[in-house]
Amino acid sequence: MLSRQLLFAFRGVQRCCGRPISSPSSVATFRKCYVSSNAGADSPSSTTPEPVFAGRNLWRADTLTSFQEKPQAWLSTLEDKHDRKIGLLDLHPDVFRAPPRLDIVHRNIVWQQNYRNVQFTKTLTRAEMPGGGKKPWPGKRMGRSKAGSIRAPYFRGGGIAHGVRGPRTWFYMLPDALRLKGLCTSLTIKHNQDDLVIVDSFDRLPSPDAQFLHDLADHRNWGYSVLFIDVPDRACENLALACADIPSFNIMPTYGLNCYSMHKYQTLVMTHEALNYLEERILFHLHRADTLQNKFRYKDMKEKLLNEGEGEDDPVHAPFV
């Protein structure tokens, strides 16, 4: 009884609506349901993986509507330069078929470019310049223009009148709702314009040869620039070595996904695991009970910001900002 009571108590402590309740997925009648969500996770690279046609659990997706196209994506593999499709995945319409709000994407991109800007320069006014307290010459009889101080702006070496004033920041936080919508819109656009590729796993790449990856991308008509997205921030060895030699191919973890990168890079290549993770996280935030419009106060973050460089002192090298 006490343990159930404690359960009641801690439910009361939860601020936001927690884990969503999942609804049963609708499996298409003409598809056979094959094994497993992690296609090819345990099978060796020499054997071909079983094709994956199991329906994905699309949480709280409106599957009955006939007014919205149901987004789907091929699941392919990086084993070979030929694009062999090993599955067909249903994508969540709230994430991959969201209204294409280009203005929200614009706001996200502008925010990303500006919020980190800090200006360290400061110009001195006539009051801050050294000297200049005394009237340099009397106003009349001199035949010279009137002057009150040698540091006035019209003087050579004088103060600056409307100059750049001191450390300044363009910091602001875009509301969570807009950042979420921006991500959903960018993913929608990428998927809609055939620039989204979903791959089973990056560790199936057979060699660290950059030429192989280049040929693969060429054969599959990927763009000039490709962004590989995986869940962990430690990349697979072969992929990391290959991308190191190709400047326009880069790897990013899911927590770094942003609107700017999605539109800078022409093609987005994502793992199946990354897709599941992104969908789950985006849907969690889209459906949570808390407000998506938080006040970001400096005093809440002050201690964390001031202690940011704590463990980064190096005896030889200057700090990297």
Added chain:
Amino acid sequence: MGSKSATERALNYLRRAPRVTLTDVRDNPGARTKGRLVRKKDNMAGQQYNDLRGAGKPPLGWIWGDFYKPWQRIYPGATFFNQDINLRREYPPLSLLELQRLIDLGWLDPSLPIDLTALCNTRQYRCDPSLRQFGVQLTDEGASVFAAKVNLEGASVFAAKVNLEVQWASETAIAAVERAGGVVTTAYYDPIALTAAVDPLKWFEKGEPIPRRHSPPADLIGYYTDARHRGYLASPPAVEAARSELALKIGYALPDRTDDAQHDMLAARKDPLQVFFGLAPGWVVNLADQTLLKPKNPRLLHYYSGRLDASKDS
């Protein structure tokens, strides 16, 4: 073309359009407006040494006369009616329809007791103690649909047996819940206990002990001791009798309570001093270390036990 939604039409257009790049995104027209620039006419406009410039200006609402008597100060406040307007209690309503909607959409879990805290945690219902709001008022709108919970596929229909704790409930609302097999209790929360109940996280972050609930004021004691209102201070036999009486009065059959799976949950009631299930008044919840700190001082224990005898030092 016209039958598709705007989203679908936009996406079809984008599919045929070239790749969207960083330079292809811009704000909607009219989203940003240029600020007004200061123009020559915007400074003193020739009034630097005007006689009226330094004079006192009439207040807003001035209707010709004394500067101290603008329109809004001429008429005295209402003294013959609504004198107690600031003392009245409000109970923001929660209809059975809304409650059913919250359960169906997954905001509330009917397998756990539903009290004010659970409702406020959904963020779909709001009760603000600073506005003299004293809790949930259960209204009977939607009483006819309250018994049913339907799945998306329309497969199974079952009764929503809920253990509800509210602050005010109408007779028909109580009847609707009991008819479906649930339980309603009305309980009083004094303003400080209410502040804790409405936002427990904020209260725990303050580091203050969980408050004890005080008894209702004189004009509410009658309400909460009455079994017809399912008051928390009424005796359980009286509440049972009132249940049967209400069933006879309205004309429905009381469901039998032989379902043992939910019996424990339906029988769960808070102590009259208790604010949260499973937590006693006086305890301090340490969220950072996930521990509970319980008082040991006899005076504190005496206070939080709610005993009326004066033996504080025992």
